[in-house]
Amino acid sequence: MSRPAYAPLSVQELARSAEMFEWRPQIPLKFHIGSLDAMYREGLTYYEEHNYAKAYVLLMRYSVICVDKIPTHPEATTPEARRMIRVATRRLSKTVMPLLESIKQDLDEARRQWERRAAAAASTSPSARKAVPAGPRQQPQSVSADPGFAARDPALSWNPHSQAELLDASENVNLAVELANRRRVGRDKEGAAGRVPVPRRPVPPHNNNTLAEDDVRSGMERARWQLEEMERRPQYERHGSHRSSGTREPPNPVPVSYNYPSVRQSTPVQFEAMRFDDGRRDESAAARPTPPPKRPTFDTFDTSEMLSASATPPPVPVRGEPYPSRYNSDLSSLKLTELPSTQAVPPTLPPKTREEATALAPPSPPQKKSSYTFKPAAYLENGTPIRSVFLPDTLRGQFLKIAQPNTARGIETCGILCGKTANNALFITCLLIPQQIGTTDSCETTEEVETFEYCSAEDLIQIGWIHTHPTQTCFMSSLDMHTHAGYQMMMDESIAIVCAPKFEPSWGIFRLTNPPGLPYIVGCRKGGAFHEHDLRPHEIYREAKNPPGHVFVVPGIDYKVADLRSKSS
Template identity: 35%
Template sequence: MASLNAPMSVQELTAQAANYEYNAYIPLKNWLRTANTMQKEAQVYEAEGNDPQTYLLLYRHANLVLDHLQNHPEKSKPENRKALNAATAAVGVDLQKLEEIRPRIKKRHEEFQERRKAQLKAMGSLEGRNATLSQEFDGLSLSQKAAPRSRRSYERPTLDAEGNQSLAAKLAQREVKRRDAARRSVRQAGVSEEEEQERRTAGMWGDWETELKRQSKEGDDDLQSQLQEVARMQQNGHRAPNFSRPTSIQEASPYHYPTVPHHGQERWSGTESRLPSQGVAPLRPPKEHIPRPLDILPPALPPKPPKPSTPSYLYEQPRPPPIPGKYTEPEPAAPPIPGKIVPRPASPTQDLDEFTFKPSAYLENGEPLRTIFLPSQLRALFLQSAVYNTRLNLETCGILCGILKSNALFITRLVIPAQTSTSDTCEMTNESDLFDYCDSEELMVLGWIHTHPSQTCFMSSRDLHTHVGYQCMMAESIAIVCAPSKSPDWGCFRLTDPPGKQTILSCTKPGIFHPHDVDYIYTEALKPGHVVELRNAPLEVVDMRSKK
């Protein structure tokens, strides 16, 4: 078995990318959202330099769209045609990027295999060594020899999410500010939302931001150099150059602009040492007489010493100062004993891009789950938005949106969509508005939250059927239930995989509420799951409901 740090080959990544569950009974709109989420994740991993994960997601996206969604029973519905055509067009970009990434993955894997063979050969030459020792060297990768600045995200050290919460909060705050600043710069550049979305889906978003900054800087530098050139030439009395772009009309036109006439004085030619407005120059001062060497008199002789009648003590040489007494240097006092210095462990806080978060939990089938950082203030803000419905014994739901960074998912936006509610159900009335908003804000849907105003904290059968769509879209998706009148008053859950996810997908029982034959359908996601509560995390609440 390969070690954790061993780079995967192209064949292994391809096999892993094709290993996912597809169910034609899931609505096509859900699969299209899943494909869109894959595209967003691939763009983030590509920007971080994670070639293996980018390759896996792009290949899976192409496989899903071409091999499955093109044959989905709902492909002919009018509401699905536009999104399906957009997903199909994006596959062309996928294939182009796959061709660019494949040689880098192949080269890294071959270098690892060569180094591993050399290590095994060296280990075989040592006496008293067995084959188990070679496994300790199996984990050596290029990342241990690469310079820290050249590390890609899959070569960086991994951190535990639970023990590095303050670091995660700083990372989330910086990333949210960076995205907001990039969005504002694009808005100020006059890019329409349609063009902006096309650039994102085409994988050009990161290059577009860089190009925009580069062009702005080049324009500033070019203008500054032109101004400096004008000032220099004017100081030298030359004509200022014309930096405007030449055209054929300007070159061919014999027209000369008239000069401004000057009355009462001649036009300044630029060769005089004064401007016309300065008037008549003053007269030159008379020449100063410079004495010749013969005219310079020698210096006067010093005065003679006074006559002897002057008291003799005035001419005595000064006496030396008295010899001081012996100075005894005191013994130096012993320096104070310094306190014990406890060395601090090395922390990656110096550079927030020099680490990634390792998976914090695993599905029942063994697949890893990335960490979801849940803002600690989210529940209080959601209950505050739901207080009106809660008093009327009506459910309220919200959508958990966020971003992907350093192989971790951060919930940064709580969206309250337009909805209709009863005491036991809650339905969004316009899902397209929600997903259009998420696309425009570069957000991924990471789960949902809803209230049980009068019931206990649990996942009803209706909740399970609702959540399976989110978890098919992303394995890490969570469902939060708030029961403010009960104890416990909240819970964070996910479907088991298997058997819960497969049971709900294959369930055909009628009715909103019905029992299921499987007991272990869902489980806790907070502890010891993949969800970590995070203090000081950035969070924005967006209420899309119509104001009453």
């Protein structure tokens, strides 16, 4: 069952949605950095799929957290934190802010087109007035899975560049598996380094009358100041240099370098100006400026004059057959395939149409890949939509095999569930085993920077975690709840998988309720790793497997296993 997208939200509504988050400085910084990384990658994916409203919310929230929140975290001054923050701030100034300004134009255009269509439909007939609403919002269909929040979901907003149909994930599992495998193959070929999209349209000049543009530009300026502060702070601490005054001078603009492809141009040899006498150039010839060579024409390109020189030219690399005496229009006669690899590649012609310009933004997929969007699989208790999560059905068995040596000794093992975003759904495509310290009743990850760098290099986001209970039943302990609170603060869809191979049920997929579970756990100040909570367990967390949850365990999804422990062994 499918339906058209909902009415586009305004830029002001999307900006307010981006600022609707709860900042918790007591959460370890590694979770906030992971959340920023996930926002960045998801924002790029939604932009590539032309889902500009959702991309705008994610990238705007990224800018707010990166500029206003992260620097105030208690752990922000540690060396490891600076290393990760530096990456985030550079992304902000180089990619995020230019994309925000470009996306704003597309959002305004979508809003205008929708209002024109609504006005035209309202003026035609009463029946058409029901089909296309005249107001800014369209009420969702009355279905049990959609309790009235879909119209406020940015991911379901209509825009003229991707008029996607909304699909139920439960009715299109095979399509979802195909999308997951296609996206994984495409990302593996492309690499994470290639995911720096170019704005589809040039950034407009500043307009003092536009409040949204003022906000974006002020954010860009704060980001540049923040980036320079991050760069200067380690030098001040090393050399002990501080400003004598309490005020700062305006920083120099951040230099931006553009690396264009080098074009190797051949230099014709002027035999008349050279003398090969004892391998040295004649001084009189050296004193004279070398006249520029005559530009060959398409009609008269004859090498006889050059070949008739008295001096012997330098050896020329073998190129197959000799060039013809005339520069024919048939370029195949030039044997371009036999030229050295340093031969310059002709530049790509500029796009002729808007669609071609969109396709040139790397690595944007074809329009057909963005012709549908999965509707939210469920909603949190506070009404926030949560996307579908597709979990490979064989991943749990593979994890238990890896954990078996520890399980036999009664030691817990944990792993991180990583994956990608496609068409408003999440696909787990990697089981990451990080560096860790396990005991009989706990498991703590270490070397978070190494985990962050791996996910960054492989273009992965952290969707949840999995761990064993070798000697206990399948449930979430108080330590598990506090651990998962960090993951769910990163992403509402985050899941925790508990495996208890000696008991029944032997496994479960869980998430914290929100509210009351997540805010209660984040605000819990009780001491000790294991303690009692005032709320009952079923009030704090619940099953996330579909039905009725948002996690679909399906066959056919390709995934890989990366064990970072082997690097240190």
